[in-house]
Amino acid sequence: MVTPDEVFNKNDAVSNSDEMRAVLFELLSQVEDPEIPVVNIVELGIVRDIIVGSPVQIILTPTYVGCPATHMITQMVRDKLDASGFGEAEIKNQLSPAWTTDWITTEAKAKLKAYGIDPPAHSHTLSELKAIATCPRCGSTNSKLVSEFGSTPCKAFYTCKDCLEPFDKFKCH
Numbered sequence: 467m468v469t470p471d472e473v474f475n476k477n478d479a480v481s482n483s484d485e486m487r488a489v490l491f492e493l494l495s496q497v498e499d500p501e502i503p504v505v506n507i508v509e510l511g512i513v514r515d516i517i518v519g520s521p522v523q524i525i526l527t528p529t530y531v532g533c534p535a536t537h538m539i540t541q542m543v544r545d546k547l548d549a550s551g552f553g554e555a556e557i558k559n560q561l562s563p564a565w566t567t568d569w570i571t572t573e574a575k576a577k578l579k580a581y582g583i584d585p586p587a588h589s590h591t592l593s594e595l596k597a598i599a600t601c602p603r604c605g606s607t608n609s610k611l612v613s614e615f616g617s618t619p620c621k622a623f624y625t626c627k628d629c630l631e632p633f634d635k636f637k638c639h
Contacts, residue, residue, distance in 0.1 A: 483518040487518055490524070493546060493547070493550055493552070494506075494543060497543055500542070501618050504577045504578070505574045507539060509571045509573060511566075511568075511570055512526055512527060512529065514526065521554045521555055521556050522552060523556045523558055524555055524557045524558070526543065527560050528559065528561075528565060529565050531561060532619065533619065540557055567586040567636055567637070570585065583634045583635065583636060584601070584633060585636055586635075586637070599622070599624040601624075601629060601633060603626065603629055604628055606628040609624045609626050609627060610624060610627055612624060612625055621635060622634070622635050622637055
Protein backbone atom coordinates (compact mmCIF):
# COMPACT_ATOMS: atom_id res chain seq x y z
CA MET A 467 0.00 0.00 0.00
CA VAL A 468 1.30 3.42 -0.95
CA THR A 469 1.06 5.99 1.83
CA PRO A 470 0.13 9.68 1.34
CA ASP A 471 3.73 10.71 2.12
CA GLU A 472 5.14 8.38 -0.55
CA VAL A 473 2.80 9.85 -3.17
CA PHE A 474 3.53 13.49 -2.29
CA ASN A 475 7.31 13.04 -2.08
CA LYS A 476 7.41 12.96 -5.88
CA ASN A 477 8.04 16.11 -7.93
CA ASP A 478 5.35 16.02 -10.62
CA ALA A 479 2.16 17.59 -9.22
CA VAL A 480 -0.07 16.22 -12.01
CA SER A 481 1.05 12.64 -11.56
CA ASN A 482 0.88 13.14 -7.78
CA SER A 483 -2.78 14.05 -8.11
CA ASP A 484 -3.51 11.18 -10.52
CA GLU A 485 -1.60 8.69 -8.40
CA MET A 486 -3.28 9.88 -5.21
CA ARG A 487 -6.72 9.46 -6.79
CA ALA A 488 -5.78 5.97 -8.00
CA VAL A 489 -4.50 5.03 -4.54
CA LEU A 490 -7.68 6.30 -2.89
CA PHE A 491 -10.00 4.60 -5.38
CA GLU A 492 -8.11 1.35 -4.79
CA LEU A 493 -8.33 1.85 -1.03
CA LEU A 494 -12.07 2.58 -1.14
CA SER A 495 -12.67 -0.44 -3.36
CA GLN A 496 -11.88 -2.45 -0.22
CA VAL A 497 -15.02 -1.07 1.47
CA GLU A 498 -17.86 -3.52 0.91
CA ASP A 499 -21.45 -2.44 0.70
CA PRO A 500 -22.87 -3.35 4.14
CA GLU A 501 -26.15 -4.60 2.64
CA ILE A 502 -24.62 -6.48 -0.31
CA PRO A 503 -21.13 -7.61 0.75
CA VAL A 504 -20.19 -9.11 -2.64
CA VAL A 505 -19.79 -5.64 -4.16
CA ASN A 506 -17.82 -2.63 -3.01
CA ILE A 507 -18.81 1.02 -2.89
CA VAL A 508 -16.63 1.97 -5.87
CA GLU A 509 -18.22 -0.64 -8.17
CA LEU A 510 -21.68 0.45 -7.03
CA GLY A 511 -20.89 4.02 -8.03
CA ILE A 512 -21.34 5.35 -4.49
CA VAL A 513 -17.85 6.91 -4.61
CA ARG A 514 -18.56 9.72 -7.06
CA ASP A 515 -15.31 11.63 -6.95
CA ILE A 516 -12.03 12.12 -5.16
CA ILE A 517 -10.71 15.66 -5.14
CA VAL A 518 -7.02 15.86 -4.37
CA GLY A 519 -6.21 19.00 -2.45
CA SER A 520 -5.62 20.13 1.08
CA PRO A 521 -7.50 18.30 2.41
CA VAL A 522 -8.45 15.44 0.11
CA GLN A 523 -12.23 15.24 -0.39
CA ILE A 524 -14.12 11.99 -0.88
CA ILE A 525 -17.52 12.56 -2.52
CA LEU A 526 -20.14 9.88 -1.81
CA THR A 527 -23.64 9.64 -3.27
CA PRO A 528 -26.06 7.27 -1.51
CA THR A 529 -28.17 4.95 -3.62
CA TYR A 530 -31.31 6.50 -2.10
CA VAL A 531 -31.76 9.72 -0.16
CA GLY A 532 -33.15 7.73 2.76
CA CYS A 533 -30.78 4.78 2.38
CA PRO A 534 -30.34 3.30 5.87
CA ALA A 535 -26.76 2.27 5.06
CA THR A 536 -25.54 5.83 4.31
CA HIS A 537 -24.23 6.53 7.80
CA MET A 538 -22.60 3.10 8.04
CA ILE A 539 -20.89 3.51 4.66
CA THR A 540 -19.59 6.95 5.65
CA GLN A 541 -18.20 5.48 8.88
CA MET A 542 -16.62 2.55 7.05
CA VAL A 543 -14.94 5.00 4.65
CA ARG A 544 -13.73 7.11 7.58
CA ASP A 545 -12.31 4.03 9.32
CA LYS A 546 -10.53 2.89 6.14
CA LEU A 547 -9.08 6.36 5.51
CA ASP A 548 -7.92 6.75 9.12
CA ALA A 549 -6.31 3.30 9.22
CA SER A 550 -4.46 4.01 5.96
CA GLY A 551 -2.96 7.39 6.88
CA PHE A 552 -5.60 9.57 5.22
CA GLY A 553 -7.14 10.85 8.46
CA GLU A 554 -7.26 14.45 7.22
CA ALA A 555 -9.50 13.56 4.27
CA GLU A 556 -13.00 15.03 4.28
CA ILE A 557 -16.02 12.92 3.38
CA LYS A 558 -18.95 14.68 1.76
CA ASN A 559 -22.33 13.17 0.95
CA GLN A 560 -23.66 14.64 -2.29
CA LEU A 561 -27.28 14.10 -3.29
CA SER A 562 -27.18 15.83 -6.66
CA PRO A 563 -26.92 14.45 -9.20
CA ALA A 564 -28.92 11.60 -7.75
CA TRP A 565 -27.34 8.14 -7.84
CA THR A 566 -28.41 5.99 -10.76
CA THR A 567 -28.08 2.28 -11.45
CA ASP A 568 -26.13 3.30 -14.56
CA TRP A 569 -23.18 3.93 -12.21
CA ILE A 570 -22.98 0.23 -11.25
CA THR A 571 -20.06 -1.38 -13.10
CA THR A 572 -20.51 -4.36 -15.40
CA GLU A 573 -18.39 -6.44 -13.02
CA ALA A 574 -20.62 -5.50 -10.07
CA LYS A 575 -23.74 -6.46 -12.06
CA ALA A 576 -22.23 -9.91 -12.66
CA LYS A 577 -21.45 -10.23 -8.94
CA LEU A 578 -25.01 -9.22 -8.03
CA LYS A 579 -26.44 -11.84 -10.36
CA ALA A 580 -24.16 -14.55 -8.93
CA TYR A 581 -25.25 -13.46 -5.45
CA GLY A 582 -28.93 -13.92 -6.38
CA ILE A 583 -29.95 -10.35 -7.20
CA ASP A 584 -31.27 -9.48 -10.65
CA PRO A 585 -29.13 -6.49 -11.68
CA PRO A 586 -30.57 -3.59 -13.67
CA ALA A 587 -29.83 -2.73 -17.28
CA HIS A 588 -29.51 0.96 -18.19
CA SER A 589 -32.03 3.26 -16.49
CA HIS A 590 -32.70 5.21 -19.68
CA THR A 591 -34.09 2.10 -21.36
CA LEU A 592 -37.86 2.39 -21.05
CA SER A 593 -38.30 -1.34 -21.64
CA GLU A 594 -36.06 -2.01 -18.61
CA LEU A 595 -38.26 0.16 -16.43
CA LYS A 596 -41.21 -2.09 -17.29
CA ALA A 597 -39.23 -5.32 -17.75
CA ILE A 598 -40.12 -8.54 -16.05
CA ALA A 599 -37.44 -9.59 -13.62
CA THR A 600 -35.08 -12.37 -14.66
CA CYS A 601 -34.44 -15.10 -12.11
CA PRO A 602 -30.71 -15.10 -11.29
CA ARG A 603 -30.89 -18.83 -10.48
CA CYS A 604 -32.52 -20.33 -13.58
CA GLY A 605 -32.67 -17.37 -16.02
CA SER A 606 -36.45 -17.51 -16.41
CA THR A 607 -38.43 -14.32 -16.98
CA ASN A 608 -41.55 -16.05 -15.71
CA SER A 609 -41.54 -14.11 -12.45
CA LYS A 610 -43.99 -12.39 -10.16
CA LEU A 611 -43.57 -9.13 -8.26
CA VAL A 612 -44.23 -9.89 -4.60
CA SER A 613 -43.38 -6.49 -3.14
CA GLU A 614 -42.12 -3.14 -4.43
CA PHE A 615 -39.62 -3.28 -1.56
CA GLY A 616 -37.16 -6.13 -1.17
CA SER A 617 -34.48 -6.68 1.44
CA THR A 618 -33.50 -3.01 1.05
CA PRO A 619 -35.39 0.04 -0.30
CA CYS A 620 -33.36 0.01 -3.52
CA LYS A 621 -34.62 -3.45 -4.51
CA ALA A 622 -37.99 -5.05 -5.29
CA PHE A 623 -38.88 -8.61 -4.26
CA TYR A 624 -39.84 -11.22 -6.86
CA THR A 625 -40.53 -14.95 -7.05
CA CYS A 626 -39.65 -17.12 -10.03
CA LYS A 627 -42.71 -19.09 -11.18
CA ASP A 628 -40.53 -21.79 -12.75
CA CYS A 629 -37.99 -22.69 -10.04
CA LEU A 630 -39.93 -20.98 -7.19
CA GLU A 631 -36.79 -19.13 -6.09
CA PRO A 632 -37.42 -15.80 -4.33
CA PHE A 633 -35.03 -13.01 -5.37
CA ASP A 634 -34.40 -9.28 -5.25
CA LYS A 635 -34.19 -7.05 -8.32
CA PHE A 636 -32.38 -3.74 -8.24
CA LYS A 637 -34.80 -0.95 -9.03
CA CYS A 638 -33.77 1.02 -12.05
CA HIS A 639 -33.38 4.73 -11.39
